[in-house]
Amino acid sequence: MKKEITITCSGGALSPTGANFLVQGFEKTFLVDCGLLQGSKMAEESNWKPFSYDPKQVDVLFVTHAHLDHIGLIPKLIFDGFSGKIVSTHATKDIAKVMLEDTASILANSESGKPFHLEEMYSPKILHKLFSLWKTVDYHEKYQVCKDLSVEAFDAGHVLGSSMFVFEYKQQKFVFTGDLGNSPSPLLKDTEKLPDDIEYMLIESVYGDRNHESKEGRRGILKSVLLQNYHRGGVLMVPIFSLERTQEFLYEFNELIESGEVPTMPVFLDSPLAIKVTQIFKKYTHLLKDTVQKDIMEGDNIFKFPGLKETETAQESKSIVRKPNPKVILAGAGMSTGGRIVHHEKEYLSDKNNTLLITGFQTPSSLGRMIEEGAKTILLGEQTIPVRAHIEAVKGYSGHKDSDGLVQFVSDSSKKLKKVFVAMGEMKSSLFLAQRIKEELGVPSFVPQPGEVIKISLND
Ligand SMILES: [Zn+2]
Secondary structure (H helix, E strand, O other), X not given: OEEEEEEEEEEOOOOXXXXXXXXXXXXXXXXXXXXXXXXXXXXXXXXOOOOOOOHHHOOEEEOOOOXXXXXXXXXXXXXXXXXXXXXXXXXXXXXXXHHHHHHHHHXXXXXXXXXXXXXXXXXXXXXXXXXXXXXXXXXXXXXXXXXXXXEEEEEOOOOOOOEEEEEEEOOEEEEEOOOOOOOOOOOEOOOOOOOOOEEEEEEOOOOOOOOOOOOOOXXXXXXXXXXXXXXXXXXXXXXXXOOOHHHHHHHHHHHHHHOOOOOOOOEEEOOHHHHHHHHHHHHOHHHEOHHHHHHHHOOOOOOOXXXXXXXOOHHHHHHHHHOOOXXXXXXXXXXXXXXXXXXXXXXHOOOOOOEEEEOOOOOOOOHHHHHHXXXXXXXXXXXXXXXXXXXXXXXXXXXXXXXXXHHHHHHHOOOXXXXXXXXXXXXXXXXXXXHHHHHHHXXXXXXXXXXXXXXXXXXX
């Protein structure tokens, strides 16, 4: 007998953000991820349309990792009546907590389309309920979803706690990859190998059509930017992403400063969210890669080095300006779209002795992109600021596998693969990856449309 299972791509088809996959056909109905759409005004506005399903009918939500494009709409799910279980790794739950507590304020400041009941939706009461429903699992601890259906989390190597969920029904396996890490990472373990009897896979494709620049030389660029700024007696501003990128930077600063390659200088971690996330990394050091664990065993406090100061309160943040140069300021947001970095940019961008170091992809309409593309002046609030500081960029810090990495990943588990569904990427990325999987690996692959219901057939 055949069992028809449907996966509704409520979000995350032809889009790198807004992951939201509804699975029906088993005794229990479940979701994989419930993320925010980000990146454009239109995308952001569609966050507040009703879900395409009734949240009350969903029994379990599996959360692959704690980026907002995978968790940001869970409060809305609760607000709209979900009262099932939420399941993830321990680290994902801890990070989700600090991320979601921060989301309300980000959304409140957002220009585009906020619902009138936003405050209620992200209220402490909703968040309290949300986390009371949240169960945790370790990697490889089997979780019984319902009769004959179990799930096991594998390390995706993307951010701390990130998981691929491998479901098993009567010895048939299918996997939701979530986002896949750009292994090797400075801190995390490599993406784990999947069992070799996976039959269906739903895979991300953020970089499905591109390969990354080499990671070689990344540390060298960081070192030379730090040294140049030091010798100019300037301020080095680094717009950061709170989860993963910040911790990678701290780890690399730690190495450069403790080895004496770069002189000690004041380094301010000026982001309450990044400070909180870094605390969580300290709690889960057993999830970090072996070489990093070895450093820790040998007594190195990998996120602490001479000169580092965490400035959590607004007052501490404001006092940075009085500290003598040279100095380094790490502050959010990573694309200069808001947060404390904007205050520092106002203060320091007009001085040619200073530097702004761009550390990741900048979306087309962001302030970071304008600066990266060489804008001579920028508008911050009402103020026009001339850009005279040095603008540098360090590449190779992407948290996602590139096109070759994704094809290799599918190839490694292609023995019994019947079909791959390519999602969580822009249209051209998804289509390109699907084509490569078909042509190079001979595995049928398919790119679902937004809202499309895809079917998989299992033996019962
Ligand atoms: Zn992610």
